[in-house]
Structures are given as C-alpha cells and as structure tokens.
Amino acid sequence: MTVTTELDETSLRQIRMTALEKLDNAVCSALADVEGHDARKGLREAVAACAAAGAVVSPQVVGCVEAAEEHLRFGERMEARMLLTVAHRLLAGVRPAVVVPGPSTPGDVVLGR
Template sequence: MTMTTELGGKAPRGLRATALEKLDDAVCAALRDSEVEHAREVLSTALARCAAAEAVVPAQVRACVEAADDHLGYGECMEARTLLTVAHHLLTPVHVPRPSRPGDVALGG
C-alpha cells in the first residue's frame, strides 16, 4: 500500500523524514512512559506511520523497536529501555564539528 498526496504522487521526502522524526519522538516517549501498554501503542503507531509514509526505517532501529515491544509485552522494562535507548541513538544523527581549515585538528600518536 502506498500513501498518495492530493496530487496523486507518492509520499514526498519531507513526509518520510517527518515520519522518522515521529518514530524517534515515539521512542523517547516510550522511554518516559510508565504505562507499558501506552508505550507499546505509541511505538506501534509510529512504525505504522513510517510504513504509510514509505519511510525507510533502518533495520537495526526496527529490530530494536520490535524487540523492545516484545520485552514490554513480558513486563521486562529494563531490557526494553536498553533497546529503546539504542534505537534513539541510531535515529539521532551525531554532529561532529569539522575543522575550519586543514591542520586545526592534530591526530595524536
């Protein structure tokens, strides 16, 4: 099933990026949520939105979120938190500042 816009085209790139941002928001919300069933619902909804927007969820992220859902289903909250933390770090890009000019950063030996 593909999601279409009013113009009949496939989901635009911005919509896919927003779906991934919403997935990260859902992961963070699940980490904060004390109610297990609500956390599972938030994660499930976010994955469904990614699918509807044709957003490519990295395999490692999907595996972590799905495994966390399984652990939550068994009441294993610490295991789920670990997996959700990994998913969050995989979804959040790390920004490393670049040197302003060559030679600004010296590699030590």
C-alpha cells in the same frame, strides 16, 4: 478540472522525515516511563506511519523497537529501555544535517533601495 494528489519529491521527503521524527518521539515517550501498553501502541503506530509514508527505517531500528515491544509486553522495562536507547541513537543519526550558509561576500546582499 483535474485534481491531482501527487506530491513533489521535496514534500515526500518532508513527509518521510516527519514520520521518522514521530517514530523517534514514540521511542522517547516509551523511554519516559510511559505505561507499557501505551508505549507499545505508540511504537507500533509510529512504525506503521513510517511504512505508510515510505520512510526508510533501518532494520536495526525496527529490530530494536520490536524487541523492546516484546520486553514491555512482559514487563521487562530495563531491557526495553536499553533497546529503545539504541533505537533512539540510531534514529538521531538519520536526521538531515543542518545547512549552514557560507560566508557572505561583498555585494551579495543589498539593503534598502
């Protein structure tokens, strides 16, 4: 019996999107006035999870998060908040578009048989 751990492309894409959502959640948590050390730890872990999942994080987002971590390290909360807000807005543009089904046409749905 052979067991493989390879995932199909759809599963990999979902893992990457989950990693990006976790990064966005870490950014939002840091913005929600979480204590500086905890916020830095959460941001660092979320960026590492993106790298581990192979999720593409734009250099601008990574730069904002890293700079915000430095500001948090020195207790400069307003500067960190500004950078995290930019990172959050950039991450919001990465999420997949919602697929809206097209209008139905007569005969494409059969109810009860």
